Amino acid sequence: NKILYKDQIMERTNIVDIEDRGYQFGDGIYEVIGVYDGEPLMMDEHMERLARSARELKLPLPASISELKNKLMQLVEANGLEEGIIYMQVSRGTAPRFHEFPDPKTPAVTIAYTREEARESDVEVRGASAVLAEDIRWLRCDIKTLNLLPNVMAKQKAVENNAVEAILHRGDIVTEASASNVFIVKDGELYTHPANHYILNGITRRKIIDLCGALHLTVHEESFTVDELLNADEVFVSATKLDIIPILKIGGDTIGSGDPGEITGKIVQAFRSLYKKDVKN
Numbered sequence: 600n601k602i603l604y605k606d607q608i609m610e611r612t613n614i615v616d617i618e619d620r621g622y623q624f625g626d627g628i629y630e631v632i633g634v635y636d637g638e639p640l641m642m643d644e645h646m647e648r649l650a651r652s653a654r655e656l657k658l659p660l661p662a663s664i665s666e667l668k669n670k671l672m673q674l675v676e677a678n679g680l681e682e683g684i685i686y687m688q689v690s691r692g693t694a695p696r697f698h699e700f701p702d703p704k705t706p707a708v709t710i711a712y713t714r715e716e717a718r719e720s721d722v723e724v725r726g727a728s729a730v731l732a733e734d735i736r737w738l739r740c741d742i743k744t745l746n747l748l749p750n751v752m753a754k755q756k757a758v759e760n761n762a763v764e765a766i767l768h769r770g771d772i773v774t775e776a777s778a779s780n781v782f783i784v785k786d787g788e789l790y791t792h793p794a795n796h797y798i799l800n801g802i803t804r805r806k807i808i809d810l811c812g813a814l815h816l817t818v819h820e821e822s823f824t825v826d827e828l829l830n831a832d833e834v835f836v837s838a839t840k841l842d843i844i845p846i847l848k849i850g851g852d853t854i855g856s857g858d859p860g861e862i863t864g865k866i867v868q869a870f871r872s873l874y875k876k877d878v879k880n
């Protein structure tokens with residue numbers, strides 16, 4: 600498999616410098632982009648978010664967004680990727696280890712690789728369980744940074760409980776999940792946490808909100824409580840890597856009827872038809 604490292608596409612080798620700031624401080628940003636039929640999905644939206652993350656962290660990108668997009672396309676072609684993901688990260692570069700930003704001439708280090716992965720998994724159809732976990736992250740969850748330790752701890756809790764996700768809450772308020780956004784359905788309408796500094800504004804989340812418009816479904820970008828989550832008619836999580844997964848159980852509580860919900864099903868169909876030509880609405 601080939602990787603994109605700095606500005607070159609090369610064979611995969613061990614190339615992380617011990618003083619790469621991404622490695623030492625988590626000082627960098629990343630994106631995960633789905634690929635289907637050899638085509639990156641919602642590439643523009645992902646790259647716009649990367650640019651925003653870079654601006655928020657005062658991290659100068661090593662190339663223009665359109666150059667980065669071209670490189671990623673070349674990588675997908677070089678690896679012959681049909682279905683899977685592109686992972687891309689940009690760190691603030693390699694410099695002697697001091698907390699403050701390095702010399703502004705220090706070039707950012709860009710790295711990207713692809714991974715083959717089926718876009719459609721069994722849990723998307725059958726649904727899965729989630730657990731609850733306190734959201735202990737910092738207050739800039741809107742930036743897609745490499746600092747993911749609280750997310751890692753939460754996801755591990757989910758896995759140890761045979762669950763697919765950990766749904767995070769700050770006190771009473773549900774924010775998102777360890778690596779996905781959360782939606783609930785109550786009385787035929789959807790609710791999801793507003794896109795502010797408490798959540799990552801998922802590309803999948805935004806697309807679902809758009810699709811709901813076309814499906815004549817009302818979405819409230821309003822926060823909801825843990826109690827409202829547990830008493831919802833339907834719950835699902837959304838992310839590039841997961842697509843949309845119906846959540847049937849949270850901890851010991853069954854959600855709604857305990858089966859994937861009808862509204863979730865409609866949204867899953869509509870979402871898949873965006874990239875799968877053989878899915879009918």
Ligand code: PLP
Pocket residue numbers: 631750775776777778779780798799800801802803804837838839840
């Ligand atoms: N929230 C968090 C914390 C995430 O890590 C992710 C994706 O990795 C998402 C939400 C979903 O974002 P997207 O739909 O852009 O993949």
